[in-house]
Amino acid sequence: MKQLLLLTTLLVSGILTAQNVELLSSLKSLKSADEARAVADSLAKQLKGKYVHYKTKEFDHGYLRIVFTPEGMPEAEIKAQHDYDGSFVADFVVTKDANGKTYTFDKAKARYEALFPVWKHWFKPDAKPDNKTQRISNAEKGINYGFANRDGVWVISR
Secondary structure (H helix, E strand, O other), X not given: OHHHXXXXXXXXXXXXXXXXXXXXXXXXOEOOHHHHHHHHHHHHHOOOOOEEEEEEEEEOOOEEEEEEEEOXXXXXXXXXXXXXXXXXXXXXXXXXXXXXXEEEXXXXXXXXXXXXXXXXXXXXXXXXXXXXXXXXXXXXXXXXXXXEEEOOEEEEEO
């Protein structure tokens, strides 16, 4: 009975890991700003607390930023934030070639308590909430993401 339970656990965790690998692989080749926004929306749904879309801006230097603020945050407080440190931000690198633009997930940032559920759900299902830097990588699929504290703001990045 113990062996059956262990085998089932390993099989299920293997399937979850495989699903995450495919999802994480797809973050490297989004074909439009709408696809990037859909990814950001999916990530934002896992945040602890209710966040609402605030703005999307594509910069001339090849960057797309999508910002979500805590629901009910006054405009003055949003503008007073340093680089949206009290909000959720998803950044994508934009590359142009003969086929058009491609959007690559670069990073997401927010406060630890808001962002950890995103890390656990989308990137590392077996993550423990221990306020420590964590990594997930798969060299074969070109996946390498980390979850780390950068000056009081937590970041999931390539």
